[in-house]
Amino acid sequence: MLELLLNRRTIRKYTDENIAPELMTGLLNAAAQASNTGNMQAYSVVVTTDNSLKKQLAPAHFNQPMITQAPAVLTFCADFSRFTQWCKLRNAEPGYDNFKSFMASAIDTLIFAQTFAVAAESEGLGICYLGTTTYNAQEIIEVLQLPELVIPVTTITVGYPADNPAITDRLPLESVVHYNTYKPFSEEDINSIYAEKEKSAFYRQFTAENNKETLAQVFTDVRYTKKNNEFFSEKYLQALKQQKFLVSE
Amino acid sequence: MLELLLNRRTIRKYTDENIAPELMTGLLNAAAQASNTGNMQAYSVVVTTDNSLKKQLAPAHFNQPMITQAPAVLTFCADFSRFTQWCKLRNAEPGYDNFKSFMASAIDTLIFAQTFAVAAESEGLGICYLGTTTYNAQEIIEVLQLPELVIPVTTITVGYPADNPAITDRLPLESVVHYNTYKPFSEEDINSIYAEKEKSAFYRQFTAENNKETLAQVFTDVRYTKKNNEFFSEKYLQALKQQKFLVSE
Numbered sequence: 001m002l003e004l005l006l007n008r009r010t011i012r013k014y015t016d017e018n019i020a021p022e023l024m025t026g027l028l029n030a031a032a033q034a035s036n037t038g039n040m041q042a043y044s045v046v047v048t049t050d051n052s053l054k055k056q057l058a059p060a061h062f063n064q065p066m067i068t069q070a071p072a073v074l075t076f077c078a079d080f081s082r083f084t085q086w087c088k089l090r091n092a093e094p095g096y097d098n099f100k101s102f103m104a105s106a107i108d109t110l111i112f113a114q115t116f117a118v119a120a121e122s123e124g125l126g127i128c129y130l131g132t133t134t135y136n137a138q139e140i141i142e143v144l145q146l147p148e149l150v151i152p153v154t155t156i157t158v159g160y161p162a163d164n165p166a167i168t169d170r171l172p173l174e175s176v177v178h179y180n181t182y183k184p185f186s187e188e189d190i191n192s193i194y195a196e197k198e199k200s201a202f203y204r205q206f207t208a209e210n211n212k213e214t215l216a217q218v219f220t221d222v223r224y225t226k227k228n229n230e231f232f233s234e235k236y237l238q239a240l241k242q243q244k245f246l247v248s249e
Numbered sequence: 250m251l252e253l254l255l256n257r258r259t260i261r262k263y264t265d266e267n268i269a270p271e272l273m274t275g276l277l278n279a280a281a282q283a284s285n286t287g288n289m290q291a292y293s294v295v296v297t298t299d300n301s302l303k304k305q306l307a308p309a310h311f312n313q314p315m316i317t318q319a320p321a322v323l324t325f326c327a328d329f330s331r332f333t334q335w336c337k338l339r340n341a342e343p344g345y346d347n348f349k350s351f352m353a354s355a356i357d358t359l360i361f362a363q364t365f366a367v368a369a370e371s372e373g374l375g376i377c378y379l380g381t382t383t384y385n386a387q388e389i390i391e392v393l394q395l396p397e398l399v400i401p402v403t404t405i406t407v408g409y410p411a412d413n414p415a416i417t418d419r420l421p422l423e424s425v426v427h428y429n430t431y432k433p434f435s436e437e438d439i440n441s442i443y444a445e446k447e448k449s450a451f452y453r454q455f456t457a458e459n460n461k462e463t464l465a466q467v468f469t470d471v472r473y474t475k476k477n478n479e480f481f482s483e484k485y486l487q488a489l490k491q492q493k494f495l496v497s498e
Contacts, residue, residue: 175290
């Protein structure tokens with residue numbers, strides 16, 4: 001099992017083979033058994049297999065080809081809508097239109113999503129997460145017709161692998177693990193943590209292709225710029241307000 | 250593997266056996282191979298095994314006994330601190346002090362956390378998530394000495410099981426899965442979805458013990474009240490501002 005987790009790789013190209021409905025149901029049932037807050041199951045997933053709907057979703061994901069090429073696109077949503085509706089029908093006054101409830105349900109959503117991902121990979125499927133979900137949540141809300149108190153948090157494309165990429169490098173474990181309390185990094189620590197990445201031929205070429213002096217500049221100037229991050233911060237906060245998870249000023 | 254996921258249960262009581270450091274490292278390495286945004290690995294985990302520190306953490310988790318009883322307490326944090334420090338040392342202008350970056354890194358944190366949880370369970374350990382992490386983030390920040398751009402998102406207690414609880418019920422899959430687009434529920438749908446839960450002896454007793462008419466009222470009036478949700482919404486938003494993930498008004 002640890003071997004499976006250690007040897008995984010993200011799959012961005014899929015064969016034409018569809019996922020059998022019984023398999024999809026089995027994976028989702030396994031995922032639903034994962035931990036969640038108070039057993040409220042304040043999440044939902046929209047499984048999109050219809051080609052015309054996948055095409056409608058594509059622009060929200062900046063037309064990344066996985067969306068239309070994968071046999072199934074799963075949009076995982078923080079969802080207090082169903083629970084709120086149940087409360088109202090049971091003479092109970094719901095109070096889940098707030099940021100704390102969003103956080104609890106986003107946490108549950110991601111635990112559910114990642115358990116689905118592990119289950120899918122263990123059955124020979126390949127998956128890819130789409131971070132664009134939090135960039136263009138409003139567009140996704142429209143296409144998938146999500147009601148108030150439902151907001152997309154992440155998307156996974158899934159299918160049978162038509163690709164076998166190399167396993168992606170990771171920083172040494174001490175970069176992300178602290179013992180007992182958080183230990184700040186010295187300049188020397190940072191140099192050591194990033195040394196292998198920075199000297200690799202792959203990242204040196206990547207830096208050169210982007211016409212940058214340092215690998216870090218590819219991130220700050222090209223891939224995840226301050227300007228874009230601030231623009232999409234405002235956009236997701238707006239989506240949270242629109243879906244009633246955050247009070248408007 | 251699906252069997253493992255389907256038969257899991259949350260473990261709240263642990264034996265005195267410590268987790269061997271090599272095993273912990275193996276689990277964390279497996280977890281770090283999970284998907285993350287742009288391979289930035291914008292997360293960290295603080296593994297607390299020191300008894301006096303576990304005691305200091307306990308009040309933030311409302312003194313739930315798992316915190317002091319478990320051999321290890323893992324606080325999973327959204328973390329753009331290390332990455333930002335690297336950028337600054339590489340002549341790159343970081344722009345990760347915003348809500349979008351928090352969302353991306355919280356997503357990666359939870360994918361990392363849940364992969365750790367699955368890995369731990371596959372090795373015979375038992376885990377429990379603590380939702381209290383987003384209630385009292387500021388107190389946790391102080392105990393664990395988290396710098397700016399680091400904020401706790403979830404906590405997992407882990408150890409060898411000293412308990413074998415029943416598998417927890419889940420709603421029927423159609424409660425959380427929508428096909429192609431989101432289908433609103435009718436009153437009949439809601440009645441049907443919650444029927445099994447509401448008629449079970451366990452939840453009827455639970456409702457009676459809480460002196461409530463309906464199970465939903467136990468959630469709205471006792472467990473997750475509007476008043477508390479609003480109080481802790483403000484508190485976590487304050488923590489996000491304090492840690493520089495959200496601009497102060």
